[in-house]
């Protein structure tokens with residue numbers, strides 16, 4: 001890697017040196033890096049796509065891609081019988097697909113979740129260094145110490161965590177089912193220890209009134225959306241509906257017409273009676289939104305005022321590490337396999353399975369027809385970031 005291929009990334013993370021500070025909301029700026037894939041000509045892209053299609057067949061592999069990765073990879077996944085989805089649906093699809101090899105285009109925790117749900121399968125990723133600021137900001141050992149200090153609390157973690165953090169949790173949740181699960185635990189009188197996303201945690205706290213102790217992590221993409229600038233943009237587009245992912249700050253969430261996971265926001269773009277939308281989530285989602293709602297107009301929510309420095313420009317630097325070049329390479333070589341320690345995998349499976357079971361029971365519950373129709377129209381599935 002030459003220096004031109006590396007991008008320095010800054011993000012807010014909890015001040016892990018002192019637990020008391022972490023609880024009080026103290027955070028600091030951390031630095032990480034991400035690789036920048038080489039730019040390709042149209043001919044190179046086309047040749048690589050043809051090669052990847054042949055390699056997927058030859059390896060009997062299926063490609064599962066997240067909504068935030070490059071549009072070429074999303075198209076390839078759909079054209080070859082794979083799927084483009086949120087991380088949970090990616091893992092569920094991979095588990096239920098007959099292929100023995102899953103190629104996961106996303107970030108590392110997604111590959112780990114796929115392996116936990118399908119331990120007998122080979123899971124490959126275009127780049128094993130593709131990570132997530134939520135995962136980086138929640139190291140398993142420090143998180144375990146935090147849990148040990150609060151043994152009276154039920155530990156609920158977001159999908160965007162390492163397998164080792166999930167192994168320490170009672171529940172894993174996604175952004176769409178998190179609210180219902182916390183509501184359920186709150187109704188049983190349980191106090192929650194929540195990690196790692198502080199914005200999603202405080203959104204759920206506000207909505208449910210639950211007693212939640214929050215780990216202070218954040219997503220570097222969503223943390224950047226700005227409430228004041230969004231307010232100004234809405235004035236310029238008074239008919240636009242605002243779609244917001246709940247990893248965004250409270251003053252952005254407060255302006256939303258719909259708050260939801262990636263799958264829920266795409267469904268809302270499709271179903272809502274509006275032609276214009278302001279979208280506060282990674283701009284990789286716009287490819288799928290435009291396909292799902294042709295003719296509608298999508299505007300990216302502002303990430304900064306005129307004088308501010310944009311750290312991610314609404315696109316995750318780690319999702320951007322998934323490229324046609326490294327996808328072709330892993331299919332050719334079989335490198336970049338995801339492994340999860342068997343004991344950690346078993347323990348992590350328990351908290352994921354608990355959520356899947358809860359989601360299945362929620363779906364089966366009898367609800368008034370009008371509510372059910374409305375919910376299905378807007379929120380087709382259970383899905384995380």
Ligand code: SF4
Nearest residue numbers: 132133219220221316
């Ligand atoms: S968009 Fe945010 S939450 Fe998603 S992988 Fe990137 S840093 Fe993590």
